[in-house]
Amino acid sequence: MPQLEVDGASLTYDDEGPRDGGGVPLVFVHGWTANRHRWDHQMAHFSEKRRVVRLDLRGHGESGVAGVRTIEELARDVLALLDHLKIERFVLVGHSMGGMISQLIALSHPDRVERMVLVDSISRMTYNRGRGLLMAASTLVPFNLFIAANIQRAFAPGYPREEVRRYIRASAATPREVVMTLYNAMRAFDVLDRVGEIRTPTLIVHGYHDIQLPVSQMLRMAKAFPDAEVRILDAGHELPVEKPAELTSTLDRFLTERS
Template sequence: MAETRTVPAPGGLQFHCRIWGPDDGVPVLLLHGVTGSGAAWERVADALGPRWRIYAPDMRGHGASSRPGDYSFEAMRDDVLALMDALGVPEAVLVGHSMGGIAAYLLAAARPERVSGLVLVETPPPVPLGRPAPVRPEGELDYDWELRPQIIAQLNAPSEAWWKGLSAITAQTLVVSGGDQSFLPGERVLEMTAEIPWGLLTEIPVGHDVVAAAPERLAAAIGDLF
């Protein structure tokens, strides 16, 4: 069962974080996708087993974490670094699904010495994706609705620096594709993988939500590489 902790960060932010595993385990941060939370990783964490010290935060605007109104990927990148500092984690394997994967590869490019391994699960490549404008669902949400349009805007017009930064990543990197059922452009995912010096592409053909659909297969792929 996960320990839960509220982790303070600069700017008065607070992050709700689930933690599994022994203190001396290999540190790994699991970063969820848009509208999700750290709870999405429970089955992956269970499957990874006790050799890992696992941290699964609710990203800004999600779950029980702060909702500051700024939901850029650069801000999320900085959040991950601040969390690592607050948790006393000098370096870690970063595993990011979709939105979380973008934050992960931006950090791996900017601060390669803090990232010992990188897993990008159904992570959008830094190319314009042409995603439609989101429509707000009815009722209460477990996330700040304001993040959705901001995220979509950046997915549709990513900074050119994101692509250029891929070549600065020094960590062994596993790119996990959901196969033909995914909405991500397969050719561009392959190009992204090739741009990362130690990039390796694998396929778990269950569509975009690999974390929910194939947690044991994903955990096995992570364990095999790291």
């Protein structure tokens, strides 16, 4: 698999599909403690007809760590990769923290983002005092328990337990420093007052059973967007793997209707 050195970290990525025709390239950005394989179903489908890029974010999957600190830094990594690949204009698809990264890119480089899809993501994390205290307290428990609790609740009720355990193991392989630093970065993330500046046609897809980033918070974000469609699917927070075919079909329709 190809890698790119960016500020001391080796970023592992995939770049597949035809270079000509089929529209501008699709760029898939995964979420916290995940990796590029969250997008396996979408990669297989879309790369048949168009260029598709996905990467392991710094500190995740098969990419190096090298001092990840902020979501802004991750956004710069994505742009550095696209510059390296000479991709000037693209469609961004971001899941959870990847959606936060996508919003930052759309705000800083609106001329480069043709369309954007936010999957189970928000623009501002909002919680009452009780939940805020619970989230802060959760960082004090043993690391493996912290990971297990967060990943377990990311899936809708009824999702196969062995599959959930597999994702817990994969998330626990993410370095503790990366996990905790970006957990706090997501808690502090807030561009809600700026998303009205985003004129990029946007699709917001959210799991009805998402308790990590609840639908109510997503709707607050959607209301602030000047040009956004909303689709709610019967899933939890991990839509790319809980309902891969439905998500792919939803993306396909958005890309076709907007072309």
